[in-house]
Amino acid sequence: MAKGQKFYITTPIYYVNARPHIGHAYTTIVCDAIARRKRMLGFDTYFLTGTDEHGQKIERSATAAGKTPKQFADEVSSLFRQLFERMNISNNDFIRTTEPRHQRGAQELFRRLKDKGFIYKGTYTGQYCVYDELYVDAAGPGAPCPECGRPTETVSEENYYFKLSSFADKLLDFYKEHPEFVRPETRRNEVMAFVRSGLRDLSISRSTFKWGIPVPRDPGHVIYVWFDALSNYCTAVGLGSKDEAEQKKFEHYWPADVHMIGKEIIRFHCVYWPAILMAADLPLPLSVVAHGWLLFEESKMSKSRGNIVRAETVIDVLGNDALRYFLLREVVFGQDGGFSFDALVQRYNSDLANDLGNLASRTLTMIVRYFNGTVPYPSPTVARMPADDKIKEQAQAVIAGFGQLFDEYQFSRALESAWSLIGTVNKYLVEQEPWIVSEKEGEESRARLATILYTAAEALRIVTALAHPAIPESTGKIWKQLGLGEISKFDLNDLKWAQLPLGGKLGKVEPVFPRADKTAIERMQQMEQERTASTPANKETSASAPPAGEGAQPGQPATQAAHGPTEAAPAARGTVAPAPAATATPAAITKDGKISIDDFLKVELRVGEVKVAEKVKGADKLLRLEVDIGTEVRQVLAGIASAYAPETLVGRKVVIVANLQPRKLRGLESNGMIVAASAGPEDKPVLVSFLEDVPIGAKLK
Numbered sequence: 001m002a003k004g005q006k007f008y009i010t011t012p013i014y015y016v017n018a019r020p021h022i023g024h025a026y027t028t029i030v031c032d033a034i035a036r037r038k039r040m041l042g043f044d045t046y047f048l049t050g051t052d053e054h055g056q057k058i059e060r061s062a063t064a065a066g067k068t069p070k071q072f073a074d075e076v077s078s079l080f081r082q083l084f085e086r087m088n089i090s091n092n093d094f095i096r097t098t099e100p101r102h103q104r105g106a107q108e109l110f111r112r113l114k115d116k117g118f119i120y121k122g123t124y125t126g127q128y129c130v131y132d133e134l135y136v137d138a139a140g141p142g143a144p145c146p147e148c149g150r151p152t153e154t155v156s157e158e159n160y161y162f163k164l165s166s167f168a169d170k171l172l173d174f175y176k177e178h179p180e181f182v183r184p185e186t187r188r189n190e191v192m193a194f195v196r197s198g199l200r201d202l203s204i205s206r207s208t209f210k211w212g213i214p215v216p217r218d219p220g221h222v223i224y225v226w227f228d229a230l231s232n233y234c235t236a237v238g239l240g241s242k243d244e245a246e247q248k249k250f251e252h253y254w255p256a257d258v259h260m261i262g263k264e265i266i267r268f269h270c271v272y273w274p275a276i277l278m279a280a281d282l283p284l285p286l287s288v289v290a291h292g293w294l295l296f297e298e299s300k301m302s303k304s305r306g307n308i309v310r311a312e313t314v315i316d317v318l319g320n321d322a323l324r325y326f327l328l329r330e331v332v333f334g335q336d337g338g339f340s341f342d343a344l345v346q347r348y349n350s351d352l353a354n355d356l357g358n359l360a361s362r363t364l365t366m367i368v369r370y371f372n373g374t375v376p377y378p379s380p381t382v383a384r385m386p387a388d389d390k391i392k393e394q395a396q397a398v399i400a401g402f403g404q405l406f407d408e409y410q411f412s413r414a415l416e417s418a419w420s421l422i423g424t425v426n427k428y429l430v431e432q433e434p435w436i437v438s439e440k441e442g443e444e445s446r447a448r449l450a451t452i453l454y455t456a457a458e459a460l461r462i463v464t465a466l467a468h469p470a471i472p473e474s475t476g477k478i479w480k481q482l483g484l485g486e487i488s489k490f491d492l493n494d495l496k497w498a499q500l501p502l503g504g505k506l507g508k509v510e511p512v513f514p515r516a517d518k519t520a521i522e523r524m525q526q527m528e529q530e531r532t533a534s535t536p537a538n539k540e541t542s543a544s545a546p547p548a549g550e551g552a553q554p555g556q557p558a559t560q561a562a563h564g565p566t567e568a569a570p571a572a573r574g575t576v577a578p579a580p581a582a583t584a585t586p587a588a589i590t591k592d593g594k595i596s597i598d599d600f601l602k603v604e605l606r607v608g609e610v611k612v613a614e615k616v617k618g619a620d621k622l623l624r625l626e627v628d629i630g631t632e633v634r635q636v637l638a639g640i641a642s643a644y645a646p647e648t649l650v651g652r653k654v655v656i657v658a659n660l661q662p663r664k665l666r667g668l669e670s671n672g673m674i675v676a677a678s679a680g681p682e683d684k685p686v687l688v689s690f691l692e693d694v695p696i697g698a699k700l701k
């Protein structure tokens, strides 16, 4: 039963501390493709996305940018909204956590839990990671966050607690009864192991800053940002509203069918969220589906690493569908996938311009030329050949398999199967040579020509219908060129061979995927550089520094993030808590020009080994180095060419400032700084070195 059945799908709501990049676009595109397919199948689909705007991280980012949190959130949230419009994302709603409807709903949820006795007050003293907005059950002050590697901060405050610990057994029973709840399977195992290792109560309010939703009846506290954010999935469809229509909407759409998320936020969605819903007596989402990361230059694309690519860049040069197709086809869903401009252009040219583009353009052009733009009648008998039936059979097999693969989130394999049909039909056209058949006289040749072109056009129609959720713009155009009108109105349930109306008139035939020329890659790279240099919102305004390394494995919920209250007396605020981790807020410099130890600790100095060293073209002083710092190999540009020949550096240990904001020099990105003394009147650089042997990655303190 599909038609009319509701289908509610959500993306995570995006933090507004940074402009969107294609990592965010990826989650949104995946959900959009799923939502479009469901609509084509007749589901009453509700697709939600939005922005997560509260919390200490955003407050600090705003301060660093010289704005109020609201101004800051308004600006960045609108960038997300504009981008999604430009990307033609078919979301039904865009929720902002600063909207009254959300605040009301989140407070309502909090109140429900409180009234049911699942919330109590206690004191928390421990570590907090502002970047992940996560309570960390790690060692003492300054210990790194096990999720992202950034230094944690000590917090000590009176908080409200959610009795998460009483839900461990219920959660385990639930996972057992609903094996489809966490997907893929490997993630489910991680989640179950995490819960089995024991749950502690979760602090769900903060009182040391103001940027958040006030706790009902205790406005000195704001609701913990993850409790606030997770509740969006309910508040967007009406939870907490007094309006009857909104209440009905909630009854209708809740629970969500799919929460699509990145693997790093599984614990919040698969442990905290279901426990909160259980406590509130609300139905649980049917599934939480985790995808992998989009990597660029071999690490997770993220603003703090400075290795981001904007969706706009790809869209400007190759169009929306190029980005969508690449992400859905190239990335094996669930796993991490690399992004590169080279691979993007290659995929675009081979699969879209060559395969689909060519099939559409030559099939349709020949129908215009030889049949005056009217779909020809295929011969059922005389002019029929086994090759025609083979196409039909393959098309039927693709129809049968595509949906199943797609619905199992195997987008890459689903598209691969559709493209294998395209490949077969292109080969068929080459073998059948309709252009030669067209030159032959007689009824039979004419019938043969009609059969070939009908077969190709019908296969094209089938691929177009199947691929529509993945590449909606171009398939919409091809559908019109096939003379079929509005593709989104097509009922995908009915898709079968031989539905192309015989004698139907084609629309205007135009190329859909112009080939990308050699300059496309350069243009995109250039645009990225210009955007990085010119966009103020793009500059690092986050409260967090680049991570210490790539070592942490988000998505493996090994850290206990929930904290029970302690009996310890709260430490005086500001005396125990170290200063914010590498915040963009300037370090407090005292009158005598000294900085505190905490400020010094923000600088992450590490030992690295030079793996590659070479001159930078057109820059006398610069060398491009690739430095292994234990957790990753970094590209660093160093102004030491006057003192060191590149070949003398390879294999040498150096000291690198590992948590500097990346910057571009001569078009190359520098990710860190090599520490050197500046000697003599000419300021000759002298590299820091050690008398003893030191391991790669060692930290300097």
Ligand code: MSP
Residues within 6 Å of the ligand: 011, 012, 013, 014, 015, 022, 023, 024, 026, 027, 052, 229, 230, 231, 232, 260, 261, 262, 263, 264, 265, 292, 293, 294, 295, 300, 301, 302
């Ligand atoms: N605000 C929280 C989510 C709250 S949901 C109740 C958050 N926001 S985020 O902006 O940091 O990330 C949101 C999502 O963006 C991630 O879960 C992931 O889906 C996506 N991605 C961000 N960077 C990404 C990549 N480099 N690759 C793939 N997806 C990425 O977490």
